Amino acid sequence: MERESRRASDSMIEHIYQVRPEYLNAAGRLFGGKLMEWIDEIAGLVGMRHSNGNIITASVDNLRFIRGAYQNDLIVLTARVTYVGNSSMEVRVDTYVEDFYGVRKPINRAYLTLVAVDSKGVPRQVPLLSLETEGEKAEWEAAEKRRKLRIQRKKEGF
Ligand SMILES: CC(C)(COP(=O)(O)OP(=O)(O)OC[C@H]1O[C@@H](n2cnc3c(N)ncnc32)[C@H](O)[C@@H]1OP(=O)(O)O)[C@@H](O)C(=O)NCCC(=O)NCCS
Known part of the structure; x- marks a missing residue:
């Protein structure tokens, strides 16, 4: 069966939060772990x-x-697929602080690798990613380099 193909724009998500007092650390800043939870969730x-x-x-x-x-x-988070392998997908998450005029300042960027699994937890094949823009092609090439580094790190237990 031919492998299906999807665009990054089909699955991308943007989400906004407001920093509540319970999200602050002792230094009065957004707790890093809270942001990591939001990043993991949106990815x-x-x-x-x-x-x-x-x-x-x-x-x-x-x-x-x-x-x-x-x-x-x-806090605005945007997330999109940048690369797919066989069962894995790389998702880039950008986080910004947005002012009341919509001006965004970046506070974080993360790349996550997700593996699609079936009901038994076994990796399953994901749809291909159709690249629509020059930016998406450049991201894909950068993601290939990151993937090689990850494989190397895994091999070396680093
Ligand atoms: C992720 C996991 C399923 C991979 O298992 P595995 O036996 O290495 O499986 P495979 O070798 O078949 O790899 C499957 C895919 O995962 C990728 N992968 C495996 N380990 C990886 C790592 N550390 N980083 C990035 N990608 C990884 C492989 O490159 C492969 O991608 P591909 O199918 O696109 O080529 C397994 O390590 C696992 O279950 N980890 C725990 C995940 C978890 O519980 N997370 C907690 C939060 S939900």
């Missing part, structure tokens, strides 16, 4: 949409905290 939802089923998070890399966020800040 997982994108993976489920792309693959029409359950996924698990295999790895998270390039999780880079660029600047902090504070109480009442509006």
Whole structure:
């Protein structure tokens, strides 16, 4: 059977939160673990949409905290598939603080690898990704390099 193909725009998600007092750490900033939870969640939802089923998070890399966020800040997360293998998908999640005029300042970027699994937890094949823009093609090429590094790291237990 021919492998189905999807666009990144078919599964991409944008979500917004407001930083509540219970999300702050002792230094009065958004707790990093809270942001990591949001990142993992939105990436997982994108993976489920792309693959029409359950996924698990295999790895998270390039999780880079660029600047902090504070109480009442509006936090925007955008997530899209950048690469697919056989059963795995790479999802890029960008996080911004958005002001009341819609101006966004990046606070984080992360790449997650999700693996689509069947009801027994066994990896299953995901649809291909059709690349529509030059930006998406460049992301795909960069993702191939990241994948090689991940395989190398896994081999070396690093
Ligand atoms: C992810 C997992 C299913 C991979 O199992 P595995 O035996 O290595 O499976 P495979 O070798 O068949 O690899 C399956 C895919 O995962 C990818 N993969 C495996 N380990 C990976 C890692 N550490 N980082 C990125 N990708 C990984 C492989 O490259 C492969 O991709 P492909 O099918 O697109 O080529 C397994 O390690 C696992 O269950 N981990 C626990 C995940 C989990 O519970 N997460 C918790 C949060 S939900």
